[in-house]
Amino acid sequence: MTIDGVAASGKSSVASGVARALGIPYVSSGLLYRAATQLGREAGVRLGDAAALLTHLRARPLRLEALPEGNRVWQGERDLTDELHSSQVDAGVSVVAALPEVRAWVDDQLRALPAPFVAEGRDMGTNVFPQARAKFYLTASARVRAERRSQERPEDVDAVEAALIERDRRDAGQSAPAPDAHVIDTGPLTLEGVIETILQVLPTPTA
Numbered sequence: 029m030t031i032d033g034v035a036a037s038g039k040s041s042v043a044s045g046v047a048r049a050l051g052i053p054y055v056s057s058g059l060l061y062r063a064a065t066q067l068g069r070e071a072g073v074r075l076g077d078a079a080a081l082l083t084h085l086r087a088r089p090l091r092l093e094a095l096p097e098g099n100r101v102w103q104g105e106r107d108l109t110d111e112l113h114s115s116q117v118d119a120g121v122s123v124v125a126a127l128p129e130v131r132a133w134v135d136d137q138l139r140a141l142p143a144p145f146v147a148e149g150r151d152m153g154t155n156v157f158p159q160a161r162a163k164f165y166l167t168a169s170a171r172v173r174a175e176r177r178s179q180e181r182p183e184d185v186d187a188v189e190a191a192l193i194e195r196d197r198r199d200a201g202q203s204a205p206a207p208d209a210h211v212i213d214t215g216p217l218t219l220e221g222v223i224e225t226i227l228q229v230l231p232t233p234t235a
């Protein structure tokens with residue numbers, strides 16, 4: 029199954045909760061886009077230069093570890109995860125994610141994972157796993173999302189809101205809900221409420 033949605037709509041927290049309830053892993057596609065961005069920044073590669081970025085990424089492959097409490101990204105023995113949620117990565121990631129070559133690099137890694145799992149991101153239900161048996165799309169107002177995300181960033185809520193709106197705009201090309209996705213406004217719900225809503229909608233395996 030797939031959970032897509034706009035920035036900071038609750039995708040990874042909800043995917044983690046749903047996956048745990050189902051006893052399967054979840055995978056966070058955004059972490060791979062974030063890792064590509066961070067490694068490109070570190071190497072001094074211009075973020076719009078797909079050829080240079082891909083050469084760099086292919087030289088030392090990444091591993092996405094689908095831990096139930098939170099996915100992690102490794103490059104060899106180095107755990108990159110904690111560096112990936114900075115405002116600097118937030119600001120650069122949409123440029124990297126707009127590159128078709130990078131999207132193919134992410135999609136290949138996701139499609140190689142052993143099913144079943146919950147996949148979360150922007151285009152899981154539309155492009156990567158269009159055959160998924162259940163699809164969800166999370167939304168919430170920019171203000172609500174900024175209030176949540178500002179707990180996780182040093183910037184104030186207005187700056188976080190402006191950055192989220194800008195990132196949504198840049199990501200719009202790959203962020204439309206699948207026609208068969210259940211759209212959930214997480215604004216009025218608790219995290220547990222969103223997870224419960226999804227579990228109630230899920231088809232039983234025999235349905």
Ligand SMILES: Nc1ncnc2c1ncn2[C@@H]1O[C@H](COP(=O)(O)OP(=O)(O)O)[C@@H](O)[C@H]1O
Nearest residue numbers: 035036037038039040041176214217218219222
């Ligand atoms: N009702 C809710 N639904 C989803 N997330 C919520 C909710 N209330 C608070 N949150 C919090 O919002 C924050 C952003 O969620 P996260 O899972 O990181 O979103 P995303 O993966 O879409 O960026 C997390 O701290 C999460 O716990």
Ligand SMILES: Nc1ccn([C@@H]2O[C@H](COP(=O)(O)OP(=O)(O)O)[C@@H](O)[C@H]2O)c(=O)n1
Nearest residue numbers: 035036057058059061121122125149150151
């Ligand atoms: N399936 C996906 C997932 C993420 N992304 C890109 O990766 C960025 C980070 O995704 P994320 O899911 O970690 O971001 P948040 O919604 O958690 O803030 C997004 O802003 C998109 O640019 C994408 O293009 N397609």
